[in-house]
Amino acid sequence: MTGSRRTAIVGIGDSHAGDLAGSPIGGDAIICEDGLISWIGQAGQADLDGCATVLDVGGAAVVPGLIDSHVHVTFGDYTPRQRTVGFLESYLHGGMTRAISASEVHVPGRPTDVVGVKALAIAAQRCFADYRPGGVTVHAGSVILEPGLTADDFAELYAAGVRLAKGGFGAFAGPHAYTPVVRAAREAGLVVMVHTGGGSIRGSLELIDAQALLEMRPNVLGHVNGGPTALSPAENVELVTHGHDMALQLVQAGNLRSAIHISELALVNGAAHRLLIASDTPTGTGVIPLALLRTMAELVSLGPLDPAQAVAAATGNVADTYRLDAGRIAAGRPADLVVLDAPLGSRAADWRGALKLGDLPAVAAVVTQGEVRFTKSRNTPPPRRAVRLTAGTPQPLP
Numbered sequence: 272m273t274g275s276r277r278t279a280i281v282g283i284g285d286s287h288a289g290d291l292a293g294s295p296i297g298g299d300a301i302i303c304e305d306g307l308i309s310w311i312g313q314a315g316q317a318d319l320d321g322c323a324t325v326l327d328v329g330g331a332a333v334v335p336g337l338i339d340s341h342v343h344v345t346f347g348d349y350t351p352r353q354r355t356v357g358f359l360e361s362y363l364h365g366g367m368t369r370a371i372s373a374s375e376v377h378v379p380g381r382p383t384d385v386v387g388v389k390a391l392a393i394a395a396q397r398c399f400a401d402y403r404p405g406g407v408t409v410h411a412g413s414v415i416l417e418p419g420l421t422a423d424d425f426a427e428l429y430a431a432g433v434r435l436a437k438g439g440f441g442a443f444a445g446p447h448a449y450t451p452v453v454r455a456a457r458e459a460g461l462v463v464m465v466h467t468g469g470g471s472i473r474g475s476l477e478l479i480d481a482q483a484l485l486e487m488r489p490n491v492l493g494h495v496n497g498g499p500t501a502l503s504p505a506e507n508v509e510l511v512t513h514g515h516d517m518a519l520q521l522v523q524a525g526n527l528r529s530a531i532h533i534s535e536l537a538l539v540n541g542a543a544h545r546l547l548i549a550s551d552t553p554t555g556t557g558v559i560p561l562a563l564l565r566t567m568a569e570l571v572s573l574g575p576l577d578p579a580q581a582v583a584a585a586t587g588n589v590a591d592t593y594r595l596d597a598g599r600i601a602a603g604r605p606a607d608l609v610v611l612d613a614p615l616g617s618r619a620a621d622w623r624g625a626l627k628l629g630d631l632p633a634v635a636a637v638v639t640q641g642e643v644r645f646t647k648s649r650n651t652p653p654p655r656r657a658v659r660l661t662a663g664t665p666q667p668l669p
Contacts, residue, residue, distance in 0.1 A: 293579025336368025439466025
């Protein structure tokens with residue numbers, strides 16, 4: 272195995288391949304080459320020759336890079352909603368390696384006409400096509416659904432590279448008016464997320480309830496636990512039991528009580544594969560670099576999820592819903608990886624125990640595009656186990 276850039280991760284203790292069962296990866300070493308995972312196996316059999324970087328994780332765990340499916344990106348690594356520069360890079364220090372746009376709704380002066388919303392989505396998709404803030408991959412360009420968009424418009428957007436759509440901020444008379452537009456977007460191949468619950472900002476509908484969502488049938492029930500205002504427990508039951516093909520997105524910026532209830536319903540109804548953990552930030556709730564880890568800890572320590580299910584809800588489940596090749600640890604997949612451990616000072620022995628206690632795991636290192644971006648998170652405590660580079664140096668991006 273030869274290549275222009277090779278990175279080895281060795282000394283892996285626990286691991287999680289990204290599926291709901293939390294299957295181990297089948298070895299204690301990974302080699303990454305040219306941005307992809309090229310080999311997984313036992314360290315004694317690893318070909319380290321030519322590896323520019325060797326990361327020894329000292330028995331800590333390796334999981335897929337976390338994917339946040341509800342990030343309100345704009346342009347560049349900046350959020351005008353919270354006037355914060357560098358928030359995406361900071362989220363990387365919380366284990367998030369990919370961000371999926373929940374629409375560029377916070378762009379100042381955003382257009383609302385058909386030509387404008389198409390142009391905004393295409394421009395955002397193009398701007399992040401090769402831009403990796405801190406090493407984060409951003410799936411940007413989510414067309415905001417507005418009256419007047421047609422099947423031809425969605426076909427044009429798909430041909431231009433746009434794969435996402437968002438309902439809830441358009442100038443529709445009511446939630447049911449979204450139905451034909453949501454269906455047209457889905458038929459064109461776009462992954463459609465629709466706002467769930469009470470309105471979040473001026474210009475959004477006052478309420479999108481379960482009845483309207485079951486009629487629309489989007490791919491993703493955005494912040495189904497409220498963004499920030501949740502639906503009733505009875506409506507949660509309706510969406511879980513009758514929304515068979517709709518993902519249940521649970522967000523940090525929502526209602527924790529509702530998130531726990533929906534998680535319980537999902538497990539009882541065999542719908543754990545529909546659970547997604549996301550942040551719904553930056554919003555009025557703020558910028559939360561540790562949003563995914565915090566929600567995972569809450570749903571494990573206070574709710575019904577086990578640690579493996581929580582990781583899957585932020586990795587493999589998201590990849591399946593959004594048709595991404597990331598979110599799993601396997602040969603040929605993108606080399607986006609997170610090293611987790613119990614934080615120093617925790618009563619827990621490892622990252623799983625930390626989540627069960629409600630402690631946030633330590634992010635000991637992050638690899639994206641096959642490059643080690645850092646070995647000391649600036650947003651979590653240090654890990655219990657020593658994680659160190661034995662060759663090479665971190666490769667942060669500007």
